[in-house]
Amino acid sequence: MDALNNLMFGFGIALDPINLMYVFIGVFAGTLIGMLPGLGPISALALMIPITFNLPPATGLILMAGVYYGAIFGGSTSSILLNAPGVAGTVATSFDGYPMARQGKAGKALAIAAYASFIGGTLSILGLMLIAPLLSKVAVSFGPTEYFALMVLGLTAVVSLSDKSLIKGLIAAVLGMMISIVGMDLQTGTERYTFGTLQLIEGIDFLVVALGIFALAEVFYMLLNPQRKNTPRNQIGSLKLSGAEVKEIAAPIGRSSILGFFTGVLPGAGATIGSFLGYSMEKRLAKDGNTFGKGNIKGVAAPEAANNAACGGSFVPLLTLGVPGSGTTAVLLGALLVMGVTPGPMMLEQRPEVFWGVIASMYVGNLFLLVLNLPLIPYIARILDAPRPLLLSLILIFCMVGVYGISFNTFDLVMLLIFGLIGLAMRLYGFPAAPLILGLILGALMEESMRRALQISGGDWSIFLSKPIALTLLLLAALSLLLPLLRKLRRNRQQPL
Amino acid sequence: MTRLNINQLLALLLLAFSIGYLILAFQIPAFAIPRPVDSDAFPKLLGFLMLGLSLLLFLEKPAAAAPQDSETTSQHPVSGRKEIVQLGLTAVSIPVYALLIEPLGFVLASLLLGTGLAWLYGYRRHGINLLAMCLVVLPLYLLLSKVMGIYLPTGPLPF
Amino acid sequence: MKTLSAVALACATLLAPALHASDWKPTRAIEYIAPANPGGGWDTLVRTTSAVIQAEGLADRNLAPINIPGGGGAVAWAQIARDNRNDHKIFATSPPIILVPLAGTSRFNHQDFTPLARLITDYSILLVHKDSPHQTANDLFAAIKANPRLSVGGGSAAGSMDHISLAGAASAAGIPAAQVNYIAFSGGGEAMTNLLGGHIEAVITGAGEAQGQLAGGQLRAIAVSAPERLQGPLAAVPTYREQGIDYTFDIWRGVMGPKNMRPEAVRYYEQLFSRMMETDSWREATERLGWLDAWQDSATFGEFLDQQQDQFRSVLAELGLLR
CATH class of the missing domain: 3.40.190.150 (Bordetella uptake gene, domain 1)
Structure with missing residues (x-):
C-alpha cells in the first residue's frame, strides 16, 4: 500500500497543470524528434539542458523524461513508413513494420506499434515503481564477465534471424562486428581500421549504418525495381485490430515488455539490444516464425513493447543508483545535477517529489502519447500517398539531414552512401540485414567486456565459468544454439534433397 | 565447373576481403603494457571467421536463393539502363550534397538535392515539387537551428 | 578572493x-x-x-x-x-x-x-567501495604494489585523462606507472557502477562526476588531486599531498x-x-x-x-x- 500512497503523492505533482503542460510538451517534442531519422533523444536532451536550468527539478525531469520516451515511441513511425529507423531502438521495428506498410497495412502497423509501446511503457513504469530498489542490486551485480555472457547469448539470435542461409547470416553478423570495432580501442587507445582518418577514430555511428543499410538501400532497390509487384502504396489500411490479432500479440507484448524492462535495467544494454532480443525471442517462439520479416504483426509488437519497456527500465539505475545506463540517461543525469538534484539511494528520501513525480508523469505521458498518436496515424501515414519520385527524394533528404544532424560532418554522408551500397548488394544477393545490425550492436560490447573481464582476472579464462550468472547465461546461449540446429538437422533428414 | 555460380563469385570476393582484413589485423601494434587479450586478437578472430565462412559459402548451393522475399517474384530486378543511371546519379548526388552543404548552406543544398532527385525520378510538376521540398526542408531547418540550437551552415541566405 | x-x-x-x-x-x-x-x-x-x-x-x-x-x-x-x-x-x-x-x-x-x-x-578523485579495506591512497597503492592484478577503473581510454591521472599518482607514490592495472570503461558512471558491484577495486574519475555517488554513501573517496582541500561537499576528502604523495592533477x-x-x-x-x-x-x-x-x-x-x-x-x- 505504501507504493500506492507514494504514487498518489506523485500524481499530485504530475497532475499539477504546469507539470501536465510540460509532460505534453516533452512527449510531443520527443515524438517529433523520434520520427526524424537519425536525430535521436541524446542530442535533443543535451540541447535542452539550458532550458531546464530555470525549472524546478521535478518539472525539468518530467519534461526531459517525456522527450526520451516520446522519442522511442515516435521512432517507430519512420521505421515503419520509410524503413528509416527514427532512433536506434526502433531498428528492429522496421523488420516487419516496413513490409506491413508495403502490403498496405501501414495503419495497422502503426497502431500495433502505438499499443505495444504504450503497454511496454506502462508495464515498465509499474516495475520501476514496485521493484526499482531491488533491481538496482541486479544491475550492479552485472560486471564485465556477466555482460560478456549476455552478449554471447544475444549473438545466438543470429541463427534465428538468418533463416534462408545460415552461412549468409553469419557472414552478415561478422561484417557487423567488423564495423563495430572500427575506431580507437578503449582498452589500449590503439586505432583499428581507421586508415588514418580522424573521423573514424570515434567509430562509426550506429544510425549511419542503420540508415544506410535499411533506408538508403531500400531507395536504391526501389530505383532498380520500378515495377515491383504488390505495391499498393497509396493504401494505409485500417487501424483496427481483429480479436484474433489482439490475442495473437498479447503474449508477445507481455513477454517482450518484461524482457525489455530487464535489459533496460542493465547499464549499457538499453533499448536497442532489448528490442532485438524481444524480436528474436518471439521469432523463435512463434509457430509462424518463418513469416517474421515479411510483415508479421508480432514482429512489430515485440520490439516496440521491448524498447519502450527498456526505456522505463533505464530509469532504474539512474534514479536508484545515480549511474547512467546509457548515453541518454547520462545526459539526464547531468541535467539533474545541474538542477541541484543528486540521483541515487538518497534521492527517495531527500527529493521524493522528483522520484514519484516523474514516475507518475510517465503514466500520464504514455497515455498522452497514445491519444496523441492514434488519431494522427492516418495523417502521418499519408506521406505514403506522395507520388513515388517525391517520396523517394524525401526519404533521401530525411536520411541525409538525420546523418548530418548526428555529426554535423559531411564525412558521415559518404559513409551513409557506402552503407547504402553495401545494403543494396546484400539485398540483391540474399544476405539478411538483421544479423549485421545485431553484430554491430553486440560485437564491440562483447569484445570490450571480455577483455575487461580478463584484465581483471589477470588473464584467467575460468572467470567466465566461475560466476553463476555468467555461467547460466553462457549455458542458455549454448542451448539456444544447439536446439534449432538439431531441429534443422532432423528436418533435413526427413526431407532428403 | 566451367562457370562459377553466384555464391562462388561472392565467396571469392569475400575471401579477398577477409585476406585484406587479416593483413591489416596483423599490423595492429601490440600495446606497450602487456594485456591478456590485446587489440589485435578480436580482429584476427573476425578475419579468420570471415575466411572460413566464405569458404563455406563457396560450397553452398545457391539453389536456396530462389525468390528472396515473397513480395519480389523475380530474384533480380528487371532493371534497364535507365534505372541503373538513376541509381548511379543518386549515389553521386550524396557526395555532391556533402560538398555543397557548406558553401550553399543547409536550406539551399537540401532544396536543390530534393527537387533535383524528384526531377531525376521523373516528377515533372515543378511547382508542387518545389513546394513539397520547401514544406519539408524549411520546418526541419527551423526545428534544428532555431528550436534545438544546432548550428547548420547558412550559406548565402541571411538566416 | x-x-x-x-x-x-x-x-x-x-x-x-x-x-x-x-x-x-x-x-x-x-x-x-x-x-x-x-x-x-x-x-x-x-x-x-x-x-x-x-x-x-x-x-x-x-x-x-x-x-x-x-x-x-x-x-x-x-x-x-x-x-x-x-x-x-x-x-x-x-x-x-x-x-x-x-x-x-x-x-x-x-x-x-x-x-x-x-x-x-575540476580535480580527479580516487574512489573505493564503502566496505573496502583501503582507508587511504597509500593503502591502495601498497595493496597494488603487493598484488599488481588489483584493478582500477576509469572513464576514458587507456592513455587518456583518467589513466594519466592515475598513473601519475601511482608514480608519485613510488609504484611503476605501468604496473597499475587500469581498466577503461566508457564513462565515469560505468566505472562507478562496476565499483558498486565489487567487480573492480577502485575508480578514478572527475570529482564533479563523483559527487552524487559519494552523497549516496556507497562509495568512499580516498584522495583528490587538488593542491588543497576542496570546499563544500567534498571538504572531507584528503588531498594526495596531505597523504605524503606530492601530486596534483x-x-x-x-x-x-x-x-x-x-x-x-x-x-x-x-x-x-x-x-x-x-x-x-x-x-x-x-x-x-x-x-x-x-x-x-x-x-x-x-x-x-x-x-x-x-x-x-x-x-x-x-x-x-x-x-
Missing part, C-alpha cells in the same frame, strides 16, 4: 597594451566550437559560457555554439588549424589538446593554437583561438571572458555545475600548457605510450 585576484589579473594584463590595442571588435557572429558532441564537458562549457555572455550582454556579436565531434577533438582541431587567421573562431579546450597529440592521434597540439584564457578546473578547461589570431582580438576575448567571470549569472552557473574558477590570461595559460605537456609527456613515457 578568487574573483578579486581574477580582476587584478585581468586589469594587469589589459591595462598596458589595452590603451591602443584593444579597439578590435568582432564584425560578425563568433563561431564558438565545442570539438565534441552535445552533452559532454566541452559542449557544456561552450553552451554555458555563451549563454552567460549573451544574458549579460557582454559581447558585441553573438557567440554561436557549434559542435564538431570526432577523433576525440582532432577533427575540430584540424579544421581550426586550417583556418588559422580567423579572428571570429574560438573553441573550448582541456587536457586532451595535449594528450591526444602526444598519443599520436592528432597532428596539431596546443602550440598550433593561441591560448585565450583558462576558465575553470588539474582537469582544467579554457578557450583557445587559431594560431595567427591578431593580438588585438586575443585581448578582446581575454577581456570578454574575464568580464564574464565577474557576473552573477556566471557565479550561479558555476555553483550549479560544481565548477571552480581557475582564471588564467592568455600568456599565463600558454606557459601553464607547456608545463602540462611536460608533465603528461613524462607520464606517458613511463607508461611506454608516448608516440
